[in-house]
Amino acid sequence: MESSWLEARWARPFYLAFVFCLALVLLQAIKLYLRRQRLLRDLRCFPAPPTHWLYGHQKFLQEDEMEKLEELVEKYPCAFPRWVGPFQAFFYIYDPEYAKTFLSRTDPKSQFPNRFLSPCIGQGLLNLEGPKWFQHRHLLTPGFHLNILKPYAEVMVHSVNTMLDKWEKMLSTQHATVEVFEHINLMTLDILLKCAFTQETNCQINGTNDPYVKAVFELGKIIFYRMYSFLHHHDRIFNFSPEGHRFQKLNQVLHQYTEKIVQDRKKSLQDEKKQDNTQKRKYQDFLDIVLSAQAENEDSFSDTDLLSEVNTFILSGHDTTAGGISWLLYCLALNPEHQQRCREEIRDILGDGSSIIWDHLGEMSYTTMCIKEALRLIPPIPSISRELSKPITFPDGHSLPAGMNVVLSIWGLHHNPAIWENPKVFDPLRFSPENSDQRHPHAFLPFSAGPRDCIGQQIAMIQLKVTVALILLHFEVTPDPTRPPILSPQIVLKSKNGIHLCLKKIP
Template sequence: MEPSWLETRWARPFYLAFVFCLALVLLQAIKLHLRRQRLLRDLRCFPAPPTHWLYGHHKLLQDDEIEKLSEIIEKYPCAFPRWVGPFQAFLYIYDPDYAKILLSRTDPKSQFPNQFLSPCIGQGLLNLDGPKWFQHRHLLTPGFHLNILKPYAEVMVHSVSTLLDKWEAMLITQHTTVEVFEHINLMTLDVLLKCAFTQDTNCQINSSTDPYVKALFEFNKIIFHRTQSFLGHHDIIFNLSSEGQCFQELSQVLHHYTEKIIQDRKKSLQDERKRDNTQERKYQDFLDVVLSAQAEHGDIFSDTDLSAEVNTFVVAGQDTTAAGISWLLYCLALNPEHQQRCREEIRGLLGDKPSTIWDHLEEMPYTTMCIQEALRLLPPVPSISRELNKPLTFPDGRVLPAGMNVILSIWGLHHNPAIWENPKVFNPLRFSPENSDQRHPYAFLPFSAGPRNCIGQKFAMIQLKVSMALILLRFEVTPDPTRPPILSPQIVLRSKNGIHLFVKKIP
């Protein structure tokens, strides 16, 4: 029986559409197959742990990732490929010679996870590449000179004192358990807002009422959740989700806050110039530095660049510094003999005059070694990544092609038993002058190295020393054995259940 005219007319487009879609699916399948074969070929000289054809190494490293990574480092020297599903792989490296080769180059940072931050903070030093990154780095480096940083020590003393007053008010019993990361995170934000904008938000006391502080903390939570979710890595899926819509709203709050401060500061400076009455504040904040850079180089440093760099200073500095201080405090809680030795050293220098701490920052050798050992044992930034823009040849002759993503596992480097004896043991004497002189210069990289090292590392070290000195003068800390931290190595090394310590006031 002949098909009717209607059946023929309407069936043909559906058949054509079906064939077209099938062809697209087959084409995509071929592309993915070729991509997998290329990755297998490029990584064939790097042995890897057994991988699942679909999940890659996800199940292997899903639980206790840190512990599993330790086992892999011992079994596979220098590097191993980590598969994320069947069609994506990264080369993890944790050897100092490998790190030196990688960090001496100018390859761009990998898109993951910095692409998640860009909509909020803009294109600053954290996620720029190429000539523009070099321009910004050159313009902003003077802002981290010691003469600029010196007045910040007084700001830090004030903010840390606020934190310690809070803890003292919480001491209902002789020993009170405190989730220290939350409190220290607010303290570091307080410091950064004062040093970036000369803004005293009182966020350590009123964190739930200030719109900027609330938005920043919600933003950090969303970024953390997004890195954990495979579907959240896709912009379209994320933007359509409730978290994605909330992220857009939070970005607007943060942008408007920063923009208003910048415009108000510009207007204030213009008014002062008109009256020929320029008032000097107590210190030059980071906004002054970037405004000065814009005034001299406005052709290459726009208002958008200015806003991005100020946002980057606050967002990138907050969690990392808070993690560094919190993990250091945890290490000293676990090792009371080192805690007491640091306390005695600091007490001998400062007595009851913490305001003089700037003059003694270079006179704390044992405290500095403890800080360095904590940064080795629990690095705040556990890994950094690069996307190769040209082939890379490692010292042992193994080669990677352009386009490959390489992840330098700072945590793996700092726990590599080929470099560090008993790497899980907290031993500050590793950083004594005689031991440090014998170590590979790329074996300890808490602030990275090479041309893209952390521009704020001096600022971070000052804050670590100031915070630790003031805390140890007033409190003794011990671990809470019922709630040990569960490490979660994301953009910043966190604990899934917080960092709980017993805090006791020193008489």
């Protein structure tokens, strides 16, 4: 009698392997099922928009995401769960009391998208956690004291004037249309390189011809590509891809540049000390502050820590500030009456604008209100996220367990009609002293709040004021009706097609 194939010696290993793989698949399916049931149980008290069993809310929010988000904020008070597929959910909040409870804690940041940035910036304030983060924050805070920042205003004026000279040369007639974000991004990078290293790169003139500048911009594009290419979330797949190879080469350029500047500065300081040379530069740059912190804490602040903080300062600083300035100009272009009122205020303070001193910045009250209203209407950082390290209970009694990914939607908070009347309208008077005093302190959070608020918010505000003041003295800006910006919610809120403005030289 012929034996069955299962009894054949050659077939048994394949049969066992099949059974093993089937058991693994079933085990994984059970784990995913239990995960979904747990999420459904944890989120049952929070209503959500209709969800597809496979895609979750991805298709619903894919197009015009910010407008759809505004609809959900109006429909669902305080918060709603957003499903990404059947087994993953993010809990979105946009209520001031919820935000206050959330930001008062020290939960770790969500891995997505910070882990894509870590190879570039290392472990700095942006992605450190726990005692190490507190130590770095304590050591670096003196570098953002107003007395340190005051001399930076002169540096910023020089960089902004370089950009304005470029714009004047572009005006073949009395006016021209310019994609301003590209120019402003180079300008803010120029400022931060000077403030970080006292380094002249001429990046505004040479564009991305400089290897370091080219690396900074290309790395940003690759990180954005990787964020939205789910296959490349896996490190091994990404590393073997063409984009991964390019990323590694650019990252090497970035780190070699920073390391060389740090080593050259250390050698220069040693030579000055040997020669008893007490001559100082015009201002202390960020590298001076970090080196001073390292000298006082050699055992706990290594060269790796130092390089991480310098890279974090530059890479996380220039893009966000460039976004804030560009969207501010766009808001003023759409609202010429507020633009003109800012211009008149700036003329009264600066005259022809040939010099800006620190005291001038504090006098720009209406311009500051316009800056804040632009940051409310189009916040450069649209959201921040944390993974709960322990359960959280909100003021209304609703709770979430540890492990939940919570997203504070700054966009949703700033467009919440329960807080802001007519939230789509550009109204700087929302930030008059009498109106601001009556508002919840966690209703306006362009720089976050709590223990992990943005350490660089003062330097960002200085750049915003200096830049808008000098631009409005020299140019009138109007929108290009043929190319309105299309919002793209990346790490920094950008426009898919750029920000095109018509510039007209003011005689």
